[in-house]
Amino acid sequence: MRRPALFALAFVVIVIAVAPAVLMDAALRRVSEGRTRLASPDGSLWRGHGYLAQAGAGSQLSPWLRLGWEFDPAGLLHGEAAWKLEADGQHAARITLGFDGWRIDDPALALPAQALFQALPHPAFHFGWRGWLEATGKGLECDWRNRCSGKMVLAWRAASTDILLEPRLGDYRAEADADGGSLHLLLSSTPGSPLQLHGNIGLSAGLPPVLDLMLDGTPAIIDRLAPLINNIAQRDGSRLRIRSP
Numbered sequence: 001m002r003r004p005a006l007f008a009l010a011f012v013v014i015v016i017a018v019a020p021a022v023l024m025d026a027a028l029r030r031v032s033e034g035r036t037r038l039a040s041p042d043g044s045l046w047r048g049h050g051y052l053a054q055a056g057a058g059s060q061l062s063p064w065l066r067l068g069w070e071f072d073p074a075g076l077l078h079g080e081a082a083w084k085l086e087a088d089g090q091h092a093a094r095i096t097l098g099f100d101g102w103r104i105d106d107p108a109l110a111l112p113a114q115a116l117f118q119a120l121p122h123p124a125f126h127f128g129w130r131g132w133l134e135a136t137g138k139g140l141e142c143d144w145r146n147r148c149s150g151k152m153v154l155a156w157r158a159a160s161t162d163i164l165l166e167p168r169l170g171d172y173r174a175e176a177d178a179d180g181g182s183l184h185l186l187l188s189s190t191p192g193s194p195l196q197l198h199g200n201i202g203l204s205a206g207l208p209p210v211l212d213l214m215l216d217g218t219p220a221i222i223d224r225l226a227p228l229i230n231n232i233a234q235r236d237g238s239r240l241r242i243r244s245p
Contacts, residue, residue: 128162
């Protein structure tokens with residue numbers, strides 16, 4: 001390894017060892033535009049813990065997940081900085097930062113959908129979505145321009161939303177396959193789900209999304225959902241089809 005790289009690594013290690021965990025709260029607040037915070041941060045960037053929390057009115061925080069992290073010195077052998085993450089005491093992922101990009105290995109994470117969606121800025125995520133979001137698979141590797149490759153499986157268990165007045169919409173699954181220039185999502189639902197979803201989403205840099213989705217289910221759900229998405233969906237008998245371009 002060249003001398004400049006060694007100096008850079010030494011600097012990174014020193015920063016990690018002494019920087020307080022409260023810096024993670026500042027980073028989360030900036031990325032989420034203040035919607036998500038790290039409550040009660042303790043320790044340093046080397047090893048610490050805190051609670052992912054939803055920011056309410058004033059200074060009120062509502063914790064929803066205990067997050068722990070520990071620096072993995074083994075990554076330094078490859079010129080990388082790596083952390084082991086835990087969520088509520090269970091393995092969640094291994095996060096690696098390198099000169100060329102970042103990587104998530106062996107994700108095994110479950111998060112409450114409502115808290116996660118509330119942290120996202122688009123109004124469509126604020127319709128009272130509930131359930132559990134799970135991420136598993138081999139992982140994801142990205143450069144610093146966010147061109148990613150890898151395979152992951154995203155699941156949404158016991159999904160529901162306030163706008164459809166249904167106690168449960170069902171369970172859904174998205175198989176994600178990224179190849180560096182594009183992302184392909186294969187979406188499906190379990191057979192017993194009151195709202196059935198099947199289809200594909202293709203995302204490529206610089207191009208509009210390619211959508212081919214079919215929504216089916218009980219007539220009451222389809223009838224209530226149709227006017228909410230009539231700008232992107234067309235009625236196909238008892239089903240709704242979303243296709244673009």
